Amino acid sequence: MPEFPTGLLGGSPSAAVAAIGSVLLQDARAARDRLKEGADGEALHDFRVALRRLRSVLRAFRPVLGDGLPQRLRRRLRDLARTTNAARDAEVLALWLEARLPGLSPAKRAGAKWLLAQLVDRREAGYGESLEAIEQDFPRLARRVRRRLDATVHAAAFSALPEQPFGAVLGELVAGHARILREQLDQIGAGDDAAAVHETRISAKRLRYLLELVAGEVPPALTAVDHLKTLQTLLGDLHDLQIADAECTAAVERAAADHARRLQGASSSARADERERRKLRRQNAGPGVRAVSRLALDAQQELRERLVAWRADEWAMLDDVLRQTVDALAHRAPSVIEIERKYLLTGLPALDSATEVVDVEQGWLPGRRLQERVRRVRSGRGEQYFRTVKLGDGLSRLEIEEETTGELFSHLWPLTEGRRVRKRRYYVADGALLWEIDEFVDRDLVLAEVELPSAETPVEVPSWLTEVLVRDVTGEVEYLNVTLAC
Numbered sequence: 063m064p065e066f067p068t069g070l071l072g073g074s075p076s077a078a079v080a081a082i083g084s085v086l087l088q089d090a091r092a093a094r095d096r097l098k099e100g101a102d103g104e105a106l107h108d109f110r111v112a113l114r115r116l117r118s119v120l121r122a123f124r125p126v127l128g129d130g131l132p133q134r135l136r137r138r139l140r141d142l143a144r145t146t147n148a149a150r151d152a153e154v155l156a157l158w159l160e161a162r163l164p165g166l167s168p169a170k171r172a173g174a175k176w177l178l179a180q181l182v183d184r185r186e187a188g189y190g191e192s193l194e195a196i197e198q199d200f201p202r203l204a205r206r207v208r209r210r211l212d213a214t215v216h217a218a219a220f221s222a223l224p225e226q227p228f229g230a231v232l233g234e235l236v237a238g239h240a241r242i243l244r245e246q247l248d249q250i251g252a253g254d255d256a257a258a259v260h261e262t263r264i265s266a267k268r269l270r271y272l273l274e275l276v277a278g279e280v281p282p283a284l285t286a287v288d289h290l291k292t293l294q295t296l297l298g299d300l301h302d303l304q305i306a307d308a309e310c311t312a313a314v315e316r317a318a319a320d321h322a323r324r325l326q327g328a329s330s331s332a333r334a335d336e337r338e339r340r341k342l343r344r345q346n347a348g349p350g351v352r353a354v355s356r357l358a359l360d361a362q363q364e365l366r367e368r369l370v371a372w373r374a375d376e377w378a379m380l381d382d383v384l385r386q387t388v389d390a391l392a393h394r395a396p397s398v399i400e401i402e403r404k405y406l407l408t409g410l411p412a413l414d415s416a417t418e419v420v421d422v423e424q425g426w427l428p429g430r431r432l433q434e435r436v437r438r439v440r441s442g443r444g445e446q447y448f449r450t451v452k453l454g455d456g457l458s459r460l461e462i463e464e465e466t467t468g469e470l471f472s473h474l475w476p477l478t479e480g481r482r483v484r485k486r487r488y489y490v491a492d493g494a495l496l497w498e499i500d501e502f503v504d505r506d507l508v509l510a511e512v513e514l515p516s517a518e519t520p521v522e523v524p525s526w527l528t529e530v531l532v533r534d535v536t537g538e539v540e541y542l543n544v545t546l547a548c
Contacts, residue, residue, distance in 0.1 A: 071276065
């Protein structure tokens with residue numbers, strides 16, 4: 063685990079992300095320098111991990127960075143990381159196969175060695191390509207990331223908007239990533255789940271990376287990291303074996319084609335005698351590869367049983383320490399954090415219990431990182447005008463809103479041309495929560511929103527809403543009002 067700076071929780075998110083990014087960039091640079099020396103077998107692994115951590119941090123804190131880290135730069139980092147994937151997969155499978163050679167019969171061991179030789183060749187070729195790409199692209203990308211992080215800190219220092227503390231931002235991210243992990247774990251075991259295993263493994267890794275940022279200052283986070291390492295190992299091994307199964311399936315076809323070519327060559331050779339032809343028939347790699355495939359399937363079953371046991375024994379403990387971690391960070395969250403869930407509906411539900419109905423016109427001023435909006439609300443009380451600034455997306459967002467004057471609204475409204483929505487809003491109280499049903503009058507669309515006291519508050523969709531409910535669309539960019547504006 064890298065040694066991240068302490069004392070960041072109460073400070074600026076921009077400065078914290080810049081400090082963390084500096085550590086990870088330095089780790090990647092150090093690993094790259096060891097790669098150039100050529101004698102360190104762990105250097106490429108360490109570089110992969112440092113780059114993966116850096117990309118995970120930049121991805122998680124994208125709302126903080128805003129335009130500070132453009133999509134093209136993130137894509138270049140992703141592409142560089144992917145250059146090592148094929149070689150890494152070949153290496154992991156080769157090591158697994160080498161360990162199982164002694165348990166195979168001599169006849170089947172020959173086929174396994176045939177496959178092993180192909181994996182070794184692929185590993186060496188892949189690492190050669192990776193080293194070339196790292197040497198060529200990483201120094202330039204590292205400089206660009208460093209400049210962008212510094213620019214984000216500079217912009218935040220001169221912003222008129224207050225930044226919420228880094229601990230509050232991190233707490234919301236941990237809560238959101240934990241919810242995603244819970245949902246994805248439920249998808250494993252349903253049919254062909256290779257994609258679900260891969261996605262869940264990545265989610266566990268991303269959550270662990272977030273927790274490691276403060277594991278030295280928030281004790282429950284360190285405990286959660288230990289649980290996640292166990293889960294990540296199980297999922298990683300299962301994913302590798304699923305890759306092995308797919309590799310063996312393809313290798314059986316290659317072995318059959320290779321064997322057929324050699325037999326055809328012997329049959330067409332006048333010098334080949336019957337003894338040589340019988341020897342060639344015995345050198346079919348297919349049975350050995352199929353034996354390896356069965357070993358991989360057996361190992362998968364064992365891992366699935368261990369995963370079931372982990373969920374029964376450890377998930378409740380992990381869930382508890384994750385909640386403790388979020389609670390330890392939550393007290394830093396200011397009241398300007400808007401926490402809400404959003405749902406797509408087929409139409410208006412029965413609204414006999416609506417407490418208020420208002421007509422809303424709102425438009426967005428030019429700008430990308432910060433979303434500045436002006437709004438006019440017409441109700442039985444007359445007209446009211448509001449000016450709002452939002453930052454981020456998903457379950458939790460920074461929101462600062464103040465009531466303003468009709469004069470200021472009239473001055474700013476023309477600037478929102480082409481970026482407006484019009485809707486009728488119905489307010490419906492249900493227990494301790496207040497639901498807002500938005501019927502858009504300029505298109506065929508109805509959405510429901512409910513504001514929550516915390517990201518961990520469970521939401522039970524009320525019965526009067528379920529008949530028209532399509533699905534939860536929280537965090538889906540296409541259903542943000544700013545996206546719908548036209």
